[in-house]
Amino acid sequence: MRSEQDTIRVIERYSDTVRRLCAVHLKNDADTEDIFQTVFLKYVLSSVSFENEEHEKAWFIRVTINACKDLLKSFFHRHTVSLDDVIEHPAELSPDYQDVWEAVISLPQKYRDVVYLHYFEDYTAPQISRILGKNVNTIYTLLTRSKQMLRERLGGGYDYE
Structure with missing residues (x-):
């Protein structure tokens, strides 16, 4: 599990990127917030080590895109109306x-x-x-x-x- 300082650092650094990616894919504020939390929770719980900042940013982008795709193809999302x-x-x-x-x-x-x-x-x-x-x-x-x-x-x- 990651330290609190490390978590705060990545949230400050990548929160705008993650939100923008979610907004582009999901076009929904509530789903964007859900995926935002999911991405940073995955980071906190992961043990992956990054070679450099570019690798770290690429990881956040890939995890965000995959989480958005997973949500959009989920049974619940496709078969419900709010x-x-x-x-x-x-x-x-x-x-x-x-x-x-x-x-x-x-x-x-x-x-x-x-x-x-x-x-x-x-x-x-x-x-x-x-x-x-x-x-x-x-x-x-x-x-x-x-x-x-x-x-x-x-x-x-x-x-x-």
């Missing part, structure tokens, strides 16, 4: 379902995620369990509880199956 994007574009939903959507986004986060993935993205409970890293039975329980909450909020007139 809830923020959907919330910002509610007009795309049918007016008949606007009240349902508002009830869904008012659910607590753990219920909102499973409802969104199941009913809006058509994932099965086993797929959701892999995406969220939870037991499949937990997903079934969250779906059942969220349907009950939605029935209470919407007056029971909707079929969620």
Whole structure:
């Protein structure tokens, strides 16, 4: 593991380069921050020794590009839509379902995620369990509880199956 001084030194030296590379590849501030942290964490945990500053800079560039590519080709990144994007574009939903959507986004986060993935993205409970890293039975329980909450909020007139 690297020393604190060494870590501070490389962050000061390469942070702009890493951020710019991430911004070019990802075009997303949140993903850029994730990869930024990943790159410097890899550095802190690595035991690679560098021949010179040029070798060190090349290492940061290669690790950053590879991390960006890994994120972009990941299953989760390719098969999801941000809830923020959907919330910002509610007009795309049918007016008949606007009240349902508002009830869904008012659910607590753990219920909102499973409802969104199941009913809006058509994932099965086993797929959701892999995406969220939870037991499949937990997903079934969250779906059942969220349907009950939605029935209470919407007056029971909707079929969620």
